[in-house]
Amino acid sequence: MTQAAKKRADRDLTKGSLPKHIVRLAGPMALGILAIMTMNIVDTYFVGQLGTDQLAAMSFTFPVVFFLSSLTLGMGVGVTSVVSRAVGRKDHPKARRVTTDALALATIVVAVISVAGYLTIEPIFTMLGAAPKLMPLITEYMSIWYFGAAFLVVPMIGNAAIRSTGDTRTPALIMLGVAGLNMLLDPLFIFGVGDWEGWGIGGAATASVVSRGVALVAAFWILRRREDLISFEMPDMTEVLQSWREVMRVGAPAGATRSVVPLTNAFITALIAGFGTEAVAGYGAATRVEAFALVLSNGLTASLGPLVGQNWGAHQKDRVYKAIIYTCTAVAAVSVAIWGLLYGFAEPIGDLFTDSDEAIAVFVLFVAIVPLGHALQGTFRAMSNAWNAIDRPFPAAALSLLRTVGLIAPFAWLGAEFFGISGMFWGIMLANATAGLVAIVAAKPVIESTDHE
Template sequence: MSVSAQEKSKLILTGPIAPTLWSLTWPMIFGVATLISFNVVDTFFISLLGTEELAAIGFTFPVTFTVISLTIGLGIGTSAVIARKLGADDHEGARHAGSSALWLAAGLVALLAAIGYLSSDFIFSRLGASASIKTLIDSYMNIWFLGAVLLVIPMIGNSVLRAAGDTKTPSLIMALGGLMNAVLDPILIFGLGPIPALGIQGAAIASVISWSVGFSAIIYLLIWRRRLIDPLPESVLAFWQQSRQLLSIGLPAASANMLTPLALGVLTAIVATHGAPAVAAFGAGARLESIASVVILALSMTLPPFISQNFGAGQMDRVQDAYKVALKLVIAVQAVAYVLMLLLLPVIQMAFARDAEVARVLAWFVWIMPLGYGVQGCIILTNSSLNALHRPMQALSLSLVRLFVMFVPLSWLGNQLAGLPGLFAGGVIANILTAVIAYRWFMRLTNDLRGEIPPAALAKAAKAAKAQESSHGA
């Protein structure tokens, strides 16, 4: 028998932790896997155009991920605020917060996309793109920037649904967009019948069309079908107040996420000193990393609402237990993912490498970088959990430590000592060291938070725990 979103929201507070977390996560694994697999298909089709086209996409990754990171950060803020309100039984406040979140995110992403569009020449020149590759980048990014707002609304809307315990609908929307992109990619890139071959520009157009489908679906669901949000915020004053609350978590979370493309930009510039084939392989490897990290990405979307609702209800034992369950799952899954990537390395090289040098660098990437994916997942989940506990500045501090105290310096040092293999090894070492810091940080914080919970909330949590034990005993 299927479980409704409302029942899942109740299970978050009272149900057995591992099964409840898994019931929330598996639909997201499907959605994320479908979406990312089609992005890999996107990279595959572009690689058929040539090494320069694949290198161009590699250069765009830090920039596109900056816009996406802002959206992810705002989604984290949206999910944390709404889930905590739901945990405290404030459904009206959750509804108003969701409405303001959509308008706020659309405005901020439109502004960031406009800045990126106007400063494109400066950005990609500094990243080391040659004149010929820069022309290819422009043909892709000019379309991408114009459609960026169509990407942000589905992502924020999905955060509203996940905060309420509905993870199946967001996964279906993500899968629909990914499927649409995969179908349109070869048609628009290579042409079909009366449709001309648009090359790398066709890939960008396919993405914007697929985002439009997700935009239409999420607006219909949130406003007209389920009436979870209003078309407009209740008032300008209310929008301002709710935006401040959302941004208090969303901006530090977005800043933390945007540190990743900044670090990737630095690494891309270092990799570019080894030539265009190295950038092409590095860009392909980054996309392989995303598909190898499907469970991490899914848990980073479902663990925060679980933590926020239980935090709102004063149930810190469930917060810590859910965090530990998630980390164990990520370590186990990523160990399996590493073995699978090694076994599939010849297939990966055949799919993405049209050049012997690209194949060689890609092999180094696959042998070394996935060794750190499990501990990297622990850092990502710790970061999202800190945001769920309304501690965004601590999450931002953790990201700073990971990327600019550990990852970039150790990767640079590795490159100086051993070239690209050393760069990859430096990143793995950085992730291991940061994961240890992250775990100790989170456990100390949650132990401290126990003393801040009001007695009434503790009594309510104890009553819920007792009721849960009785129901399991029965």
């Protein structure tokens, strides 16, 4: 067997050891997630060196950036679902058609949103509460960001198509390259070099656009030259519209439910603010640490997209069930181990973020309680990804809304009202655990009620 043939065989997720596939897929997934998180932290760090106004201006851009990112991630979920099932059926023409059409749809959507966003920068950010003195800085950043938004969106869709083939390593390498390039360009474009003073906050946006542009070129090259998943033939509009319907059937609910997350986070932050500034500081540090603690778990659950999709497309329901069980078991083991590390080293980790005893106490309380629910929270994510992969987006969306709006918000509020800040953290933990339990109960009925294509 040639090396190329061996690689193709390794990426055929309908055969071979499921645990081996899960490990092979999850590692790069986690690295890709880590790369994106690092990129955001680096941007924030360097812009913070410019001054408080620049950092505040960039902070105001986060909700808008998160909204478009959520929409893109939703479309990526849709692409993974449709393309992976086509790959599982060995229907390469379908996979190529959907990938090509999804990239075209993403380009159209981002163009419309970018133009509308550019024309409404001032009213949108005024509505979000930005002070007039920050508006020039926000406009400088967002004008560049909107101009290069396609460089953010299109590579994410392309990487989703690559993952659908069973290759999560290449997208991870692309994102690691983007993060590394952005880390090099940020100080250069923001602060300049020699007699050139740089572009300030606009330099941060430019560095992101240039870095993502490299990802765009890399993703297109791989999709066209290696995977043959991009077609330049004149399409039949009936086929194009069918592709768009299939992608958005999964992508629209996935993107919409992701957009609710910042609203829930804002509500929780408002609750924490009632306990004082030190509590907010401790909570903010704890949530940042939690995001890193969830990287491996999220990589494991994300691997279910291509794994379940390919096996579902190949009509191998038994492998779908086993993949879900193996993944949830691995997530539980990882979650327990990480909780133990966080609990054991809570105070030293908290000391890295603040020297306030009160803030550290809140940090320690959070990492002792909330991560107890990570194992079942991982089950919730696993089932959401599995349901999307088999073209059942609405149970996944309903579960996501149940967790954020129906469980986390009221449980946290009730806990805070009756038991203070510790009660609030117990409420968040119980909400995540309950969502996981509901997912377990609903898992088999949802899968059994779904017909193969």
